[in-house]
Structure formats: structure tokens, C-alpha cells
Amino acid sequence: MAAAADWGYASELDDVSGAVAIAGIGETAYTKASGRTAREIGAEAAERAIADAGLEPSDIDGLTFSGAFPDFDAAAFHEHFGTSHDLWTSPWGGGMAWAATAPYLAAQAIKRGDARHVLNVFPVAWATQRSSMTGGPGEVHATQAMKQNFEVPFGWFPQPVYFATIMRRQMLEFGTTEEQFGAVAVACRRHANLNPDAVMHGRPMSIDDYLAAPFLADPLRLFDSCLISDGGAAYVTTSIERARDLPNVPAVVKGVGEGYSASGTHWAQQRAFTSTPQVFSAPPAFAMAGVAPADVDLLTVYDPFTVVSLMQIEDMGFCPKGEAGAFVEGDTLFHDAGKLPFNTHGGLLSHAYVLGIAHVVECVKQLRGSAAAQVPDAEIVVYGGYTGHMASTLVLTKDR
Amino acid sequence: MAIKRSDFPLPDVDEPSTAPYFAGAARGELVVTRCTGCDRYVWFPEPLCPTCGGALEWVPVSGRATLFSWAVVRRPFLPAFDDKVPFITALVALEEDPAVRIVTNIVDAEPDELRADMPVEVTFRPLSFATVPGRSVIVPMFAP
Numbered sequence: 001m002a003a004a005a006d007w008g009y010a011s012e013l014d015d016v017s018g019a020v021a022i023a024g025i026g027e028t029a030y031t032k033a034s035g036r037t038a039r040e041i042g043a044e045a046a047e048r049a050i051a052d053a054g055l056e057p058s059d060i061d062g063l064t065f066s067g068a069f070p071d072f073d074a075a076a077f078h079e080h081f082g083t084s085h086d087l088w089t090s091p092w093g094g095g096m097a098w099a100a101t102a103p104y105l106a107a108q109a110i111k112r113g114d115a116r117h118v119l120n121v122f123p124v125a126w127a128t129q130r131s132s133m134t135g136g137p138g139e140v141h142a143t144q145a146m147k148q149n150f151e152v153p154f155g156w157f158p159q160p161v162y163f164a165t166i167m168r169r170q171m172l173e174f175g176t177t178e179e180q181f182g183a184v185a186v187a188c189r190r191h192a193n194l195n196p197d198a199v200m201h202g203r204p205m206s207i208d209d210y211l212a213a214p215f216l217a218d219p220l221r222l223f224d225s226c227l228i229s230d231g232g233a234a235y236v237t238t239s240i241e242r243a244r245d246l247p248n249v250p251a252v253v254k255g256v257g258e259g260y261s262a263s264g265t266h267w268a269q270q271r272a273f274t275s276t277p278q279v280f281s282a283p284p285a286f287a288m289a290g291v292a293p294a295d296v297d298l299l300t301v302y303d304p305f306t307v308v309s310l311m312q313i314e315d316m317g318f319c320p321k322g323e324a325g326a327f328v329e330g331d332t333l334f335h336d337a338g339k340l341p342f343n344t345h346g347g348l349l350s351h352a353y354v355l356g357i358a359h360v361v362e363c364v365k366q367l368r369g370s371a372a373a374q375v376p377d378a379e380i381v382v383y384g385g386y387t388g389h390m391a392s393t394l395v396l397t398k399d400r
Numbered sequence: 401m402a403i404k405r406s407d408f409p410l411p412d413v414d415e416p417s418t419a420p421y422f423a424g425a426a427r428g429e430l431v432v433t434r435c436t437g438c439d440r441y442v443w444f445p446e447p448l449c450p451t452c453g454g455a456l457e458w459v460p461v462s463g464r465a466t467l468f469s470w471a472v473v474r475r476p477f478l479p480a481f482d483d484k485v486p487f488i489t490a491l492v493a494l495e496e497d498p499a500v501r502i503v504t505n506i507v508d509a510e511p512d513e514l515r516a517d518m519p520v521e522v523t524f525r526p527l528s529f530a531t532v533p534g535r536s537v538i539v540p541m542f543a544p
């Protein structure tokens with residue numbers, strides 16, 4: 001393993017610790033193909049988040065959304081709510097890694113006086129789009145020249161194959177076993193079975209079920225891989241002072257981090273092949289928050305594949321590099337018994353593939369004490385985002 | 401898909417940023433990009449050397465490498481691969497600079513023969529897909 005951290009870097013972020021809080025959350029149903037558009041889904045999530053915050057649509061004066069998938073932008077907001085007021089907007093929000101950094105953008109907009117109540121929205125309708133053979137996570141990659149000519153012709157495509165080779169290398173370097181990857185999938189499924197909103201609710205899975213499922217790309221099995229779903233969520237960020245006036249217990253934004261791999265989305269060339277840019281993102285986020293990994297009551301991470309969970313658990317400092325396999329065995333990740341309750345809503349593997357936005361909502365619910373698989377006395381909760389060449393970290397805490 | 405090329409997923413031999421790789425393979429040479437300023441290999445190709453800003457040139461390498469990682473693809477993720485599964489897709493690390501990883505197929509070997517970091521050597525093979533009738537491109541593949 002490359003000891004030197006020369007394969008990526010962290011963004012320099014201002015200290016926003018304690019300045020803002022998430023005051024409202026909204027979710028749609030999480031489903032297989034729904035026939036709905038992402039714009040419709042986004043509107044519903046937005047409406048529910050605004051209502052949950054005790055606000056009116058006209059109170060929302062800031063909007064962050066996904067520039068990559070701009071399904072719910074300012075025009076969609078105004079069309080849905082019949083409003084026309086000025087909205088501060090940024091396309092650097094939405095889901096994926098940006099689900100963690102959107103509150104940072106909100107904090108800065110609020111500090112500058114550009115907005116008071118900032119809505120972050122992310123909807124997706126990939127399950128519906130997939131049935132009509134458009135869209136989906138692979139397509140974005142297949143349009144890049146290097147991938148199209150140096151990777152796709154050799155069948156190193158799409159993401160399940162990339163991560164099968166990362167998984168193989170992790171097994172070769174660290175001795176991670178198939179049962180250890182399975183432990184992540186089983187924990188997520190266990191949590192989904194406690195959560196009626198999860199797509200895989202009512203479909204229990206044992207380690208034997210995991211091992212009996214077919215390989216997509218050996219060593220990666222079916223249940224190492226995330227779902228494809230329709231659904232969306234949104235949340236409202238406001239100043240801590242304002243949040244205290246609103247109906248919900250504030251989820252205080254204590255730390256934010258952002259890190260990048262220098263090799264971009266070319267995983268094949270990433271120097272530290274079995275690492276994620278959480279190496280760069282998590283330490284400054286924990287430092288901003290004034291907490292250590294050992295203080296964390298609940299971790300949610302962007303988990304498209306089981307190996308991505310293992311890598312982030314290591315890279316965020318919850319265990320030494322190479323030891324996540326042994327770390328996750330047994331009940332470690334369980335919401336009620338484990339030392340690191342993990343993806344307690346079911347994650348991308350078993351809740352829904354809505355690209356991380358529901359992970360942040362789950363973190364807020366855990367702080368409110370309203371989660372389906374509630375972690376007792378959760379006070380410090382973390383979301384680890386991971387998108388291509390970028391990782392992000394969001395530390396939320398109870399107000400005190 | 402937003403891929404408009406009718407020969408997808410064959411490589412686009414007319415794409416300037418990647419064409420020399422396939423022209424090299426057609427001559428029986430494995431070529432990659434190296435900086436004319438600092439002599440570092442740069443892979444994948446970039447417009448300029450990310451270390452020193454120098455111009456890159458395509459240079460032949462030995463074709464000797466080690467097997468960095470691999471997967472045995474069993475589900476065809478694109479229709480073009482329907483009749484190819486199972487096949488071995490792999491990353492191999494060049495002898496000249498192991499940081500250069502070539503994405504390739506391993507041929508003339510069964511999956512259970514593969515070992516971490518085993519030596520492999522380039523072999524130039526025609527790549528074709530049943531979904532792209534009448535076309536093939538010579539590409540670098542690797543064998544133990």
C-alpha cells in the first residue's frame with residue numbers, strides 16, 4: 001500500500017461547525033420502477049421536507065440540487081409550488097458525495113446573507129428509466145473517451161466490474177474473505193427488514209443466502225451490489241438559531257470534509273487501488289467537529305458495493321487499513337448491539353439506490369430518535385459520501 | 401444509451417486521444433504515453449504531463465507485466481458481451497512502471513490458474529462483437 005498520501009487531496013473548507021442545522025426532512029416512497037419522473041419525485045420530497053421543517057415554500061430562499069442530474073432545479077421548484085421569488089441556487093448539491101457537502105454550501109450562503117432556509121433535493125428514477133433502456137449509472141461512464149476505448153471493449157464496465165477487481169485486490173492484499181463482504185450485506189438487509197420503507201423490507205437474507213447468490217463478476221456476487229430504485233429525499237438547512245425556533249430537534253452540522261483522488265474517475269489508475277478519498281475527507285471533518293471516530297454512534301456510508309463500505313470504514317479511521325473485514329464480522333454493524341451501527345436504514349444495498357440522500361435523512365432521524373432501526377441515544381452520526389473521484393464526510397450531532 | 405457509435409463497444413480507432421494505442425497494436429507493439437520532459441510514464445494519456453507540464457509521446461514498451469487484479473465476468477452487462485461470458489477482465493501492471501495499469505483481457509488461461517502479481521505478457525488479438533458484424537480491431541490482450 002502507498003503510505004504517502006500523494007494520490008489525492010482534501011478541499012480547504014471554512015470552519016462551519018455548529019453554525020447551521022438540518023431542520024426538515026422529506027422522503028418519497030422508495031420503490032422499483034414507479035413510472036414517475038425524477039422531477040415529480042423531487043417535488044414530492046421537497047414538499048415534505050418543507051412541511052416537516054414547519055415552513056412554507058415561499059420561506060425557501062435557497063436551493064441546492066445535482067448539476068449532474070438537474071431534475072429538480074429552480075424552475076421545477078417554482079413550477080411545482082407556483083412561486084416566483086428569488087432563489088439562491090447551487091448545482092453542487094443533491095445526492096452522492098454532495099449530500100454531505102450541501103449543508104456546507106447552505107452554511108456559506110446563510111453566512112453571506114444570500115439565504116435563510118436552504119433546501120437540498122435529490123430524486124432519481126433510474127428503475128423506471130432502466131426499463132426503457134435509458135439512463136442509469138453506467139451510461140455516464142461509457143461516454144468518456146478513455147473508458148470507451150481502453151476499458152469498455154475489454155468488459156471492464158460498468159461499476160460492478162470495476163469494484164469486482166477492487167474487491168479481488170483487497171482480498172489478495174488483506175485476506176478479506178467472502179463471508180466478511182457478506183457480513184456487510186447481511187447487516188444492511190437486517191436493517192432493511194426493520195424498516196418498512198426499505199425496498200428489501202420483508203426479504204430476510206442470511207449469510208448462506210448471500211453466498212448462494214450468483215456471481216455478477218467473480219468475486220462480486222449479486223448481493224454485494226446495490227439496488228436500482230426510484231425515490232428521492234430532501235432536507236432543509238438553516239442557521240442554528242433559526243432551527244431552534246422550528247418544530248424539530250435540530251441536527252447540528254458539526255463537521256464537513258471533502259477529498260479527491262488525483263486519478264479522477266479512472267479507478268484503474270488510482271494509485272491506492274483499495275482506498276477511497278475518505279482518507280483525505282474524513283480527518284478534517286472529524287477535526288472540524290471536534291470528535292474522533294471512536295465517539296461516533298452511527299455511521300452511514302455511500303455503499304454501492306460491499307467493498308466500498310469496507311474501504312470507507314478503514315479510510316475514515318474506524319479500524320486500521322486492511323482490517324475492516326475482520327472488524328465487520330459478527331454483530332459489529334447491527335443497530336442495537338454493534339460497536340459501529342451502520343447503514344441502519346438498509347443502505348444502497350437493501351434500502352434503496354437513491355444515491356446517499358436517504359443516508360443523510362436517516363442520520364437526522366437517528367438524532368431525532370425517530371428511525372425505524374433506532375440506535376439508542378444516538379448523539380454523533382456520520383455520513384460518508386463517495387462518488388467517483390470524490391469522497392465527503394458529514395458529522396451531525398444533537399444540539400446541546 | 402447516449403453512445404451513438406454503431407460499432408460500440410469496439411474501440412473507436414479514430415478517436416485522437418486513444419488511436420495510437422490501437423495503431424500500435426496493429427503493428428504488434430504495445431505503446432503507452434511518456435513525458436518528453438521528465439521521462440515519466442503517464443497513463444491514461446493526458447494533454448500534458450501532470451508532473452512537469454511536458455509534452456507526451458507514444459512509446460513502445462516490453463509487453464511484460466504482472467497481474468494486478470481481475471474479475472471473471474459472468475453477467476453480460478452489455479448485449480455485446482452476451483456470447484462472451486464468462487471471460488476474464490483484468491488490470492495488469494507494466495514492467496517498466498507498475499503504476500501504469502493496462503485494462504485488458506487475460507487469454508489462454510483458466511480463472512483458477514490466476515495468481516496475484518503473476519507474470520503475464522502481451523499478445524495481440526482481434527476483438528470483435530457479434531453485435532458489430534464484420535468489424536474487428538487488433539487489441540493488446542495478455543496471457544501468462
Ligand SMILES: [Zn+2]
Nearest residue numbers: 435438449452
Ligand atoms: Zn513530465
